[in-house]
Amino acid sequence: QKEVEQNSGPLSVPEGAIASLNCTYSDRGSQSFFWYRQYSGKSPELIMFIYSNGDKEDGRFTAQLNKASQYVSLLIRDSQPSDSATYLCAVQLSGGSYIPTFGRGTSLIVHP
Amino acid sequence: DAGVIQSPRHEVTEMGQEVTLRCKPISGHNSLFWYRQTMMRGLELLIYFNNNVPIDDSGMPEDRFSAKMPNASFSTLKIQPSEPRDSAVYFCASSPGQGDEKLFFGSGTQLSVL
Numbered sequence: 001q002k003e004v005e006q007n008s009g010p011l012s013v014p015e016g017a018i019a020s021l022n023c024t025y026s027d028r029g030s031q032s033f034f035w036y037r038q039y040s041g042k043s044p045e046l047i048m049f050i051y052s053n054g055d056k057e058d059g060r061f062t063a064q065l066n067k068a069s070q071y072v073s074l075l076i077r078d079s080q081p082s083d084s085a086t087y088l089c090a091v092q093l094s095g096g097s098y099i100p101t102f103g104r105g106t107s108l109i110v111h112p
Numbered sequence: 113d114a115g116v117i118q119s120p121r122h123e124v125t126e127m128g129q130e131v132t133l134r135c136k137p138i139s140g141h142n143s144l145f146w147y148r149q150t151m152m153r154g155l156e157l158l159i160y161f162n163n164n165v166p167i168d169d170s171g172m173p174e175d176r177f178s179a180k181m182p183n184a185s186f187s188t189l190k191i192q193p194s195e196p197r198d199s200a201v202y203f204c205a206s207s208p209g210q211g212d213e214k215l216f217f218g219s220g221t222q223l224s225v226l
Contacts, residue, residue, distance in 0.1 A: 034214065043203055043217035044155070088155065090215075098143065098213050099168060104154040 004091050006103035013110055019076040021106050023089030026070070032092035033065055033072045034100060039085045048074060079110040118204050118218035126226050130192040133221045135204030136185055141216070142209030146179055146189050149220075150200045158202075161187065162209060194225045 003026045013019045021035075032051055036044035050056045050063040050072065062075040072091075076083055086107050090100040117136040125131055137144050146158040157171040164181045172179070176195070181187040191198055201222050205215040 032213065036215075043220050044215070045217070046214050049214060092213055098162070098209070098211060099145070099157060099160050100213055100215065101157075102147075102155040 004089055004101050004103040006087075006089050006106045008104055008106060010107040010109050013079050013108070015079060015081060015110055015112050017079050017110075019079045019083065019108055019110065021074040021076075021087050021089075021108065022071060023073065023091075023103055024071045025089075025091045025101075027091070027093045028067075028070060030067075030070075030091045030093050032100075033063070034090040034092075035061075035063060035072075035074045036088040036090060036102075037085045038088060038105065044088055076108075079108075081110050081112055084108055084110050116204055116206050116216055116218035118202075118221055120221060121219060122222045122224075124224045124226065125194055127195055128193045129225075130190065131194045131198075131223060131225075133189040133202050133204075133223070135187045135189070135218060137187070137204070137206030138216055139185065140208070141206035142184075143207040143213065144181060144187050145205045145207070145215065146187070147203045147205065148200045149203060155203070158189070191223075194223075196225045199223055199225050 005024045035048040038044045048063040050065045056063045060077045064073045086105040088105040089103040119134045144161040149155045159169040159179045161181045179189045201220045203220045205217045207213045
């Protein structure tokens with residue numbers, strides 16, 4: 001079964017630090033990778049996507065993709081308490097399916 | 113754009129009753145997804161529509177669950193009869209489709225079956 005794995009956390013970091021969230025996937029042919037942020041009691045919201053190996057930066061967020069090692073990560077620089085949320089990794093698998101498969105999410109806590 | 117609209121926001125019902133959840137996707141989006149989220153199992157895909165046609169319903173738990181998309185602007189998820197184990201948050205999401213599957217989620221329906 002094709003899977004997307006994340007450490008459930010919680011990951012606790014001090015305000016101003018870099019938070020590093022990791023995700024591994026089993027389907028080597030996966031093409032598209034997404035990060036969603038979900039605040040408690042709210043719906044997931046897309047914050048980053050990446051298709052090619054390497055880094056992609058958007059403000060304080062950087063997505064990193066390594067297809068050879070089958071992992072994708074999300075770095076949050078200068079973490080703020082407002083970044084405290086659950087971060088869901090989603091992978092669009094190969095084989096023509098357009099259905100993203102979600103990991104269970106990592107809970108991030110940024111403390112002042 | 114109003115985003116993906118789901119109703120109701122909360123539903124409390126008794127075991128055995130019929131439950132209908134509703135979703136209006138973003139105009140112009142060709143793909144629609146129904147997901148269920150629980151603490152134990154995370155976010156699970158129930159069914160995926162493309163251009164109003166059900167493409168993958170392998171995530172639908174059993175025959176008690178059914179989903180329809182009669183037109184591009186409306187979809188329903190029905191549970192009949194409902195059971196306590198169906199209690200979860202049900203999300204509808206839409207995406208532009210054609211391989212661009214960046215999902216936009218609705219606010220969700222919190223379902224409690226007593």
